[in-house]
Amino acid sequence: MLSIENLHVSVGDKPILKGLSLQIKAGEVHAIMGPNGAGKSTLSHVLSGKSGYTVTSGTVTYQGNNLLDLEPDERAREGVFLAFQYPVEIPGVSNIYLMKAALNAIRKHKGLAEVDAMDFLTLVKDKVKLLEMDESFLYRSVNEGFSGGEKKRNEILQAAILEPSLCILDETDSGLDIDALKVVAAGVDSLRAADRSFLMITHYQRLLDYIKPDIVHVLADGRIVKLGGPELALELEAKGYHWVEEQVA
Amino acid sequence: MSSSAQEIENLIGHKYKEGFVTELEVDTFPPGLDEQVIAKLSAIKGEPEFMLEYRLKAFRHWQTMKEPNWAQLNIEPIDYQAISYYSAPKKDSDKPQSLDEIDPELLETYKKLGIPLDEQERLAGVAVDAVFDSVSVATTFKGKLKDAGVIFCPISEALQEYPELVRQYLGTVVPSGDNFFAALNAAVFTDGSFVYIPKGVRCPMELSTYFRINAANTGQFERTLIIADEGSHVSYLEGCTAPMRDENQLHAAVVELILMDDAEIKYSTVQNWYPGDENGVGGIYNFVTKRAECRGANSKVSWTQVETGSAITWKYPSCVLLGDNSVGEFYSVAVTNNMQQADTGTKMIHIGKNTRSTIISKGISAGRSQNTYRGLVKVGKGATNARNYTQCDSLLVGDQCGAHTFPYVEVKQPSAQVEHEATTSKISEDQLFFCQQRGISAEDAVSMIVNGFCKSVFKELPMEFAVEAQALLGLSLEGSVG
Ligand SMILES: Nc1ncnc2c1ncn2[C@@H]1O[C@H](COP(=O)(O)OP(=O)(O)O)[C@@H](O)[C@H]1O
Ligand SMILES: [Mg+2]
Numbered sequence: 001m002l003s004i005e006n007l008h009v010s011v012g013d014k015p016i017l018k019g020l021s022l023q024i025k026a027g028e029v030h031a032i033m034g035p036n037g038a039g040k041s042t043l044s045h046v047l048s049g050k051s052g053y054t055v056t057s058g059t060v061t062y063q064g065n066n067l068l069d070l071e072p073d074e075r076a077r078e079g080v081f082l083a084f085q086y087p088v089e090i091p092g093v094s095n096i097y098l099m100k101a102a103l104n105a106i107r108k109h110k111g112l113a114e115v116d117a118m119d120f121l122t123l124v125k126d127k128v129k130l131l132e133m134d135e136s137f138l139y140r141s142v143n144e145g146f147s148g149g150e151k152k153r154n155e156i157l158q159a160a161i162l163e164p165s166l167c168i169l170d171e172t173d174s175g176l177d178i179d180a181l182k183v184v185a186a187g188v189d190s191l192r193a194a195d196r197s198f199l200m201i202t203h204y205q206r207l208l209d210y211i212k213p214d215i216v217h218v219l220a221d222g223r224i225v226k227l228g229g230p231e232l233a234l235e236l237e238a239k240g241y242h243w244v245e246e247q248v249a
Numbered sequence: 250m251s252s253s254a255q256e257i258e259n260l261i262g263h264k265y266k267e268g269f270v271t272e273l274e275v276d277t278f279p280p281g282l283d284e285q286v287i288a289k290l291s292a293i294k295g296e297p298e299f300m301l302e303y304r305l306k307a308f309r310h311w312q313t314m315k316e317p318n319w320a321q322l323n324i325e326p327i328d329y330q331a332i333s334y335y336s337a338p339k340k341d342s343d344k345p346q347s348l349d350e351i352d353p354e355l356l357e358t359y360k361k362l363g364i365p366l367d368e369q370e371r372l373a374g375v376a377v378d379a380v381f382d383s384v385s386v387a388t389t390f391k392g393k394l395k396d397a398g399v400i401f402c403p404i405s406e407a408l409q410e411y412p413e414l415v416r417q418y419l420g421t422v423v424p425s426g427d428n429f430f431a432a433l434n435a436a437v438f439t440d441g442s443f444v445y446i447p448k449g450v451r452c453p454m455e456l457s458t459y460f461r462i463n464a465a466n467t468g469q470f471e472r473t474l475i476i477a478d479e480g481s482h483v484s485y486l487e488g489c490t491a492p493m494r495d496e497n498q499l500h501a502a503v504v505e506l507i508l509m510d511d512a513e514i515k516y517s518t519v520q521n522w523y524p525g526d527e528n529g530v531g532g533i534y535n536f537v538t539k540r541a542e543c544r545g546a547n548s549k550v551s552w553t554q555v556e557t558g559s560a561i562t563w564k565y566p567s568c569v570l571l572g573d574n575s576v577g578e579f580y581s582v583a584v585t586n587n588m589q590q591a592d593t594g595t596k597m598i599h600i601g602k603n604t605r606s607t608i609i610s611k612g613i614s615a616g617r618s619q620n621t622y623r624g625l626v627k628v629g630k631g632a633t634n635a636r637n638y639t640q641c642d643s644l645l646v647g648d649q650c651g652a653h654t655f656p657y658v659e660v661k662q663p664s665a666q667v668e669h670e671a672t673t674s675k676i677s678e679d680q681l682f683f684c685q686q687r688g689i690s691a692e693d694a695v696s697m698i699v700n701g702f703c704k705s706v707f708k709e710l711p712m713e714f715a716v717e718a719q720a721l722l723g724l725s726l727e728g729s730v731g
Contacts, residue, residue, distance in 0.1 A: 048686050051678065076688035084686075088679045092701025101697060102687035109688070141701070158687065 001026045001197045002047075002067075002166055007058035009039075009046050009222075016042045018222035019058070024166070029198040031208055031233060034219035035241040040201045041085055043219070044170045047199075048082040049075050062166065076102075077109035079165030083155035083172050085201075090142035095154065096124060098142050099161050106162060127160040131187045148175035156187045167191065168199045173207040185210030205237040218244050268493030268523055271358045271463050275382075277336040280466060282329055284308065287436055290335055294405045294439075297412045307425035307435030314429045320563055320592035321621040321653055324534070327499060334437045336464035337384040355386055362490060364459045375455040375486070376401055380471065382464050383439035390454060397453045399483075400445040404472050407443035414445060418476055422505040422542045422569070430563075431538040434503040438472035441502070446481035446512075455484050455711055462491035462498060462522075462533065471502035477512035479545065484515040486714055490558075491523045495531045497560060502537045510545030510572065515553070517710050519718050522558035527616070529588025532560025539566035543575035543601075551578035552595065553709045555718040560589060565623065567596035570604035570632075577606040580706040582718070584699075585618035585650070594624035594655075599635035599665070608639040611703050614650035621653040628665040635665040643673040644702050646695070674702075 002024040009017040016039045024030050034040055046053050047060065049072035060067040067075060090098070104114045115123075128135055131153050143151050152172050159167055169188065173181055188198070189211050200207065208216075208230060216233045218226040218241070226232065226244050236244065278286060287308055291301040316324075338352055351366075359366050359379055366379060366387045376390035378401065385403030394401045400411065407415050425435035442458040462469050477483055491498065500522065506514050516539075525532025535558075541550040552566040568577025579595035597606035606626065614620040620643070628635045643652035656669055676698050684694035700707070700719055707715050 050682050072682060072685040073688055073690050076686050082686050084683065088677070088683045090680050090683070090698060090701065091674070092704050093697055094701075098684070098687065098689075098697070101689050101693065102684075105688040105690070105693070162687065 001028075001063065002199075003059075003061040005059045005061075007046070007060065008056040009042060010054045010056055011042075011052060015056070016222055017046070020219070020223055022217065022224060024197045024199065026197055027192075027194045028214045029192070029200065029211060031213040031216045032199065032201045032219050033203065033216060033233065033236055033241075035245075038219045039222045040219055041170055044082055044085075044168045044199075044201060047168060048072060048080055073105070077106050081159050081162060081164030081167050083152070083159060083167070083169045085170040085174070087143050087151040087155055089144045089146075091144050093142050094139055095142050096138040099124065099158060102158070102162060124161060127157055130160065130190060131157050132183045133157065149177065149180045152176060153180065153184055153187075156184055160187060160191060163196075165195065166197050166199065168201070170201045171203065172200070173202050173204060181206065182210065205233045208233045220245055265493060265523060267362060267490035267521065269361070270492045271354055273352060273354050274339040275336055275464060276339055277464060277467065278333050280331050280333045282332070282334055282437065286334055290437065290439070293335065294408065296405075296408050297416075299412075299416055300408060303420065303425065304436050307432050308437075310426045311429065311432035311436055314426075314432055316429050317563075320623070321619060322561055322563060322590050322592050324561060325497065327534070329433075331466070332499060333464070333467045334470070335439060336382040336467045338381060338386065351387055355381060358461070358463075359459070362459070362461070364488070375457050378403060378442045378456075378458045380440050380442075380458060380460045382462060382467060382469060385440045385442075393453070398447045398450050399452050400443065401456050402443055404441045404443040404474060405439070407474075411443075411445075414476075415443065415474065418505070418507055419474060420505075422507060422540050423503050423538050428538060430501045430536040431503050434470050434472060434501050434538070437468075438470040438503065441471040441473040441504075442475075443473075444475040444483065444485065446477045446483045448478045449480045450478075451481070452483040455486055457486035457488065460487070460489035460500075462489075462500065465494060465496070466498075468499040468501065471500065471504075473502070473504040475505070475514060475516070476507045477509065477514050477548075479509045480511040481509075482513045484711055485517070486711060487516070487518045488521065488717075490521050491533050493523050493526075493531065497525075497532060497534055499534045499536065502539075504537070504539040504566075506541035506550060508541065508543045508545055508548035508550055508572075508575075511547045512545060513549045514541065515551050515711075516541070516566075517714055518552075518554040518556075519714055519721065520554065520556045520558055520562070521721060524558045524587070524589050525560040527587045529560065532589070533558065535559035535562045535564060537564040539564065540569065541567065541577070542569045543572050543577065545575070546572040546601070547574045548572050549576040549578075551580065551709065553580040553706065554582070554593075555706070555710070555721070556581070556583040556591060556593060557721055559591070562591040562593050564593045565595055567598065568606060569598045569600065570606065571600045573601040574603045575601055576604070578709075579606075579608045579610070580709045581610045582613070582703045582706045583611070583620055583622075584613045585615070585620040587616040587618060589616075589618040591619070592621040592623055594622045596625040597627070597637055599626075599628040599632040599637070599662075601632060603634045604632055605635070606637045608637070608641075609705055610639075610641045611706055612641070612643045612652055613646065613699060613702065614643065614652045615646035617649045619651045619653070621655065623655045623657075625657040625659070626667055628660040628662050628667065630661045632662050633664050635662060637665075637667045639667075639669045641669075641671040642702070643671075644699065645673065645675045
């Protein structure tokens with residue numbers, strides 16, 4: 001599904017990712033953990049095509065193609081989804097309108113007809129229930145006045161509707177209380193499928209209690225410094241990132 | 250790949266689809282303006298004697314006046330002697346023509362502009378008066394409207410058919426010496442629409458006038474007069490376009506609305522004059538005086554405007570709220586791009602008791618354009634319990650444009666409540682990236698955000714126009730992402 005080889009990325013003159021490699025197979029769940037400033041969000045932005053980053057070397061292959069060649073909207077239509085760490089507010093544009101426009105853009109790309117208005121409403125209401133959200137969120141402006149937790153739920157709602165192939169979650173669990181975390185985790189878990197992969201960026205073990213990763217990567221100073229099974233997350237929780245950094249040094 | 254400020258700006262690059270010229274035989278005055286020209290104009294129109302006097306008086310006054318210079322606008326000097334004050338398609342007789350007598354070139358022009366002059370066509374619920382340069386070339390559904398008692402005709406025709414009615418009201422809301430451009434208009438106006446809705450009548454269809462400038466080196470001086478008698482109701486729409494030319498052309502209009510007791514007028518404009526090119530060459534100077542007078546108690550007027558065109562816009566549709574409990578509303582979307590300049594807003598003059606007004610202004614600036622909101626809310630001594638709510642929002646696209654807000658408030662009545670809110674925001678790269686990350690192209694994202702920003706104004710437009718206005722914003726974003 002996704003293969004990152006020796007990726008180097010800078011912002012201006014400052015190198016941030018320094019030789020990162022990572023392979024994700026279809027259906028796998030990978031967790032990336034690591035200290036603040038390690039480059040986790042940078043990785044998510046580079047994969048989704050945000051401007052302002054320079055790839056100085058390395059390759060990213062997604063479903064057999066060079067991902068870095070594509071515009072951000074093309075990547076999205078090819079199934080790359082990013083649940084943002086800080087979802088942006090769009091005043092005046094209703095949530096449901098955005099989701100419909102997004103779904104139709106993706107469907108058009110796949111050569112499908114626009115979604116029928118009634119079918120869409122049924123689909124959306126179904127997913128809203130899954131995420132235990134109030135239907136009124138559909139008609140509010142995108143993320144405007146949403147609490148931190150509501151924004152995160154809204155991101156997963158969009159993932160549930162757009163059905164991506166590669167789902168990158170950037171600290172979706174941060175800022176959620178225990179109850180909200182359960183709901184969001186259940187939402188993510190329901191999206192698991194044989195042809196869908198996850199890259200979950202998180203600081204905490206607790207999300208992984210609900211969604212068991214196949215592989216845990218530790219990202220520090222722009223590189224994957226350690227790789228293991230789910231037990232690695234537990235160990236990190238107990239010993240802190242310092243432990244890995246010392247091991248590597 | 251990057252969506253820098255520059256690229257966000259490019260997304261608004263305007264493609265002007267109405268910029269073509271129609272080739273026809275025309276009667277055009279040579280450039281220049283003096284009393285002879287005015288007399289000739291009045292004679293060609295077959296006007297009653299009082300009109301010529303009215304025009305000459307306005308002209309003499311105009312010669313003593315100076316162009317207003319208080320607006321936030323940079324205007325190249327206009328040589329009023331270099332303009333032709335009359336241009337019209339040649340026709341065989343002076344009689345009003347039926348549709349099949351109209352030059353097919355003209356019919357084709359309106360078809361191309363999406364304005365059907367055939368009553369069987371798409372917009373079956375809208376009566377259209379088509380003004381081409383200095384004359385009205387067709388008015389549809391006149392018969393059906395007459396049956397309802399509604400007069401809807403070119404003002405030049407009204408001056409022949411209903412001279413007393415016109416005389417009674419013309420210039421009573423915007424006096425001929427009101428301002429420089431209004432005085433010029435009073436002296437040389439050529440055509441526009443006349444509407445009279447009798448007592449108690451709800452106009453059975455939407456009325457609309459479509460203004461087209463075609464001839465070069467001419468000015469268009471539109472004059473519109475709408476009278477809504479007691480308890481009547483009318484919704485009126487106005488649209489306009491012009492060819493792409495390197496020279497600036499002047500459109501100086503005067504619109505007067507008069508409302509008696511319990512009358513209601515909804516006046517909507519979609520202004521799409523040629524805006525000039527990306528370097529500011531060419532485009533229409535749109536200098537307009539629009540004013541409504543709520544003479545009767547409980548009357549209500551609303552101005553809704555979507556201003557996307559013109560090189561320079563100078564326009565303040567206003568409401569004089571004389572009647573007790575009368576209501577004035579102003580909803581505006583003004584888009585400026587490239588080198589366009591707009592100084593637009595409204596005046597709400599509260600004179601009667603319990604008068605209320607609402608102002609919603611949405612300014613969108615892109616490119617190197619300058620977009621100014623200028624509004625006055627005035628509450629007179631007698632206007633007890635007057636209320637105004639004003640909301641002025643500016644949206645900046647890119648970082649080389651300017652948005653300015655000048656809200657003036659004069660209150661002489663202590664019980665008045667005047668509220669003002671203003672915001673300025675920017676389409677951010679993060680918003681665009683977010684939309685793109687969901688699969689939506691950058692162009693569609695800008696259009697979606699801009700439409701969202703304007704939603705509260707668009708919902709005031711009649712259905713047909715709301716769609717057109719949205720398409721117009723969408724169109725201006727078309728084909729521009731690299
Ligand atoms: N636009 C930027 N300009 C300068 N430095 C940046 C920029 N974006 C990220 N960085 C830096 O790159 C490093 C990694 O940031 P980030 O990827 O957000 O880390 P994480 O998500 O792992 O906390 C940090 O040191 C951060 O300050
Ligand atoms: Mg981060």
